[in-house]
Amino acid sequence: MTKRGTARRVWRGLVRLGSLAAAGLTVHTALNLRELRQPAHDPAETGERVTVLLPVRDEAARVAPCLASLLDQIRVPDLEIVVIDDGSTDGTAGRVRATAGDDPRVRVIDAGEPPQGWLGKPNACHAGAEVASGSVLVFVDADVRFSPHALASAVNLLRKHELQLVSPYPRQLTGSPAERLVQPLLQWSWLTTLPLALAERSPRASLGAANGQFLVVDAEAYRAAGGHAAPSVRGAVLDDLALLRAVKATGGRGGVVDGTRLAVCRMYGNWAELRDGYTKSLWSAFGSRAGAGAVVAGLGMVYLVPPVAALTGSLTGFGGYLAGVLGRYLVAERTGGRSLPDALAHPASVAVFGWLVSRSLGARRRGELSWRGRPVGGGARPVEGH
Incomplete structure (x- = not known):
């Protein structure tokens, strides 16, 4: 098999794997929405301070x-x-x-x-x-x-x-x-x-x-x-x-x-505030640079590879893209967010998020993080775990 043939086979495998994972995670989302605890809409009086x-x-x-x-x-x-x-x-x-x-x-x-x-x-x-x-x-x-x-x-x-x-x-x-x-x-x-x-x-x-x-x-x-x-x-x-x-x-x-x-x-309220807010904190969200890299790579495989493949005519990729959109749609409908057309842009959302993680890690490495006039992340260690 030629190198080009091997690359195509690997790519098709990634598309299938990403699409299957997207479908599985959307099923998990639906199950979680059923498990999510809901506070009472008509609560009793609180008897404590x-x-x-x-x-x-x-x-x-x-x-x-x-x-x-x-x-x-x-x-x-x-x-x-x-x-x-x-x-x-x-x-x-x-x-x-x-x-x-x-x-x-x-x-x-x-x-x-x-x-x-x-x-x-x-x-x-x-x-x-x-x-x-x-x-x-x-x-x-x-x-x-x-x-x-x-x-x-x-x-x-x-x-x-x-x-x-x-x-x-x-x-x-x-x-x-x-x-x-x-x-x-x-x-x-x-x-x-x-x-x-x-x-x-x-x-x-x-x-x-x-x-x-x-x-x-x-x-x-x-x-x-x-x-x-x-x-x-x-x-x-x-x-x-x-x-x-x-x-x-x-x-x-x-x-x-x-x-x-x-x-x-x-x-x-705008892109600049959002960009700087996420840059300030995302470096600490995944425990380490390796953890952040693994999360971004995983999101890319599941929510970017299938839609890219769909653009080239892959039905499997299109199915994976729809699975990701459906998961985003279900969450928005339950949590009062904008469902459509916003959910259709889910791959773009994931791509921007990956860029924000990279920007945050880079700013932390260079000691450039600050928030409201105070340095952030200089001597503080990331919280361990996920």
């Missing part, structure tokens, strides 16, 4: 709607909201006070400068947790808006299923083409690759997903795990995932749940 911890750094333009939605919560009669100002220079604290007025449930504290080995957000979360008095701690981001029953529903789910941590994943809002291309991969990724039922009870670091936009944890379990002061959390760029792993390492159970009807979030 709940502390919301809201770290902010230069969030004057976004914090008011978030705080207002927290103040409008129902069925949480004993609510405490601690806003932790992490060195803001844009008047964020003043905006918080103006929004809260004289509401006694809200107080603002200063996070202080992060100690050596800490990143800013873990330090701010730790400062808030130190003064929190609730038996349930709820960590939220300033770009999230909550439905009136969000806190009660999340706490109800945590207690009903005897979990120690739940992360209701907010519905992700998108506006620009770049957001529509990349942001849907957030939910699609864990719904496609993570076995949710096993992940919830497994202590393995590689089996877990969490989102710091909305993260609910039992206060005792949080402190038993070391909280944000735990060595594996304090310097983690992805502190939400690191905290979940710390809780699981001390015997806790939990993970991501459906927060589509509880909260909404628009993380980025």
Whole structure:
């Protein structure tokens, strides 16, 4: 057989393998969507004290709607909201006070400068947790808006299923083409690759997903795990995932749940914000450069090879492409995202994601990472595991 014939045979094998994997992962996605825990839409009143911890750094333009939605919560009669100002220079604290007025449930504290080995957000979360008095701690981001029953529903789910941590994943809002291309991969990724039922009870670091936009944890379990002061959390760029792993390492159970009807979030407003946000964090998402390379290569084989083959007339490749599109469509329909025509561009989404991973690794290697005026990733080690 000639070299050209061998190359064609290998290529056809890759197309078949990628297409089969795409179909299998889409079946797994459908099963996960059935397993995904859903908080109650009409929860009972929460009978315990709940502390919301809201770290902010230069969030004057976004914090008011978030705080207002927290103040409008129902069925949480004993609510405490601690806003932790992490060195803001844009008047964020003043905006918080103006929004809260004289509401006694809200107080603002200063996070202080992060100690050596800490990143800013873990330090701010730790400062808030130190003064929190609730038996349930709820960590939220300033770009999230909550439905009136969000806190009660999340706490109800945590207690009903005897979990120690739940992360209701907010519905992700998108506006620009770049957001529509990349942001849907957030939910699609864990719904496609993570076995949710096993992940919830497994202590393995590689089996877990969490989102710091909305993260609910039992206060005792949080402190038993070391909280944000735990060595594996304090310097983690992805502190939400690191905290979940710390809780699981001390015997806790939990993970991501459906927060589509509880909260909404628009993380980025344009391509530049999205590019820099992902560049800041993706280097730490896969444990090592080798892990990142393996993930990107695997995604390419499953979601890029088949559509490329389809362009040359391969029916197998076309089937693989449709399988990938179907998986993306199912996730969007369930999580309130844009399903069509956006799902048709799934290969382009995967390609852009691979480029963002490469960009993040390169920037970290060169020591160029920063976020809101602070260096990121210089001395911090990636969280081990997936």
